[in-house]
Amino acid sequence: MAELCRKNALPSVGCVIMASGLARRFGSNKLLADFGGRPLLFRALEVTATPALAARVVVTRSAKVKALCDAQAVPCLLHSLPGRNDTVRLGLEALLEQCPNLAGCIFLPGDQPLLQRETLEALITAFAQTQKETERAIFRLGARAADGPDTVVGSPVLFGCGYFPALRTLPEGKGGSVVLKAHPEQVQIVYAQRREELLDADTPEVLEELSAIAAQWCVT
Template sequence: MKSEIGCVIMASGLAKRFGSNKLLAEFDRKPLLCRAFAVTEGLHRVVVTRSTEVQALCEKYGIPVLHHAHPLRSDTVRLGLEYLLPRFPAMSGCVFLPGDQPLLTRKTLCCMVSAFCAQPDRKSQIFRLCEPQSGTPGSPVLFGADYFEELRSLPEGKGGGAVAKRHAEKVKLFPIRHPAELMDADTPDVLAELKTIFQNDSFYR
């Protein structure tokens, strides 16, 4: 994975629909968030969370983590960038990756990062995954460095999608290889469905 790319693993949600901290729910014999650790290995990354349990998990696995008490999605984006930029000032882009997409594969993310890095004007590009048939966009999203200041000053409660919408002409959609890669484990029922796909679909073997 390209060393010039950062990654904010977004783990600050309250998981109200799930009923408990879904990032700690079991998936393939480990906490679900561990899937994001594996997918993003090699990137300059940080997990941004409001959960002391998630913080402890990150520390156990040696993953950089930023614990905070701010309430808004815009806070997670801003804090993640403000953690990474002083440490890796040469970043040409940053991935914003939800921690609850357990079927996203490392190969898909690596392919998107490689395609981004191949762009001569990559700092002004925005790449995001999409469903290949419908073109429906999803996460994660990879923003070039030209958008870092906008991302650090998002309107209250807004996520990076607001910046992508503002610069729609710069967005390149990158198709996923399996439809379940974009699925969030929003409820226990969806998590059970994702586990079934993971166990039975040859794509994940």
């Protein structure tokens, strides 16, 4: 689990890669499913391999995911607790052990393969440049709706350190959305270049669609 806490000019931001889902709709561990010739989780590992992050950790219930992360020298926490709140708490606490002075933490689902590293870095840059106090800032990824001016919001979400106590004591089975709903006035949107970056792979059919989009992006 040991990893150096990187230091750079931006406020220290960590990232919890959420890989503890049961994938009931998918039918198997989707993070190990093929995406472009490699396990789907590799995309999250690639996106978070940026010096803009002070530290990262994968949190999972899967021994196979843990082995994959170990082979890539990516910190990974294996657990058997049931709730989404457990994943959030364990990941945040693991990061704080490495970097006690974290200014913020990103929570990134492991099944969002079209997210680009530049988009993640833009989230961190926006957090660093906020005119509000960073400890009370919340940034989440958004995109313009395809059929109008409305905004579609999703993950990842970056919480300032002022919300760490609440994130460590979430209600049973709940995630960071509890904090988002409690502080809507603090939430700011960072827009992705492409709305497809917000899509996650809930089913094998959706994963196939996302794979086709990724292949098109490589060509264009």
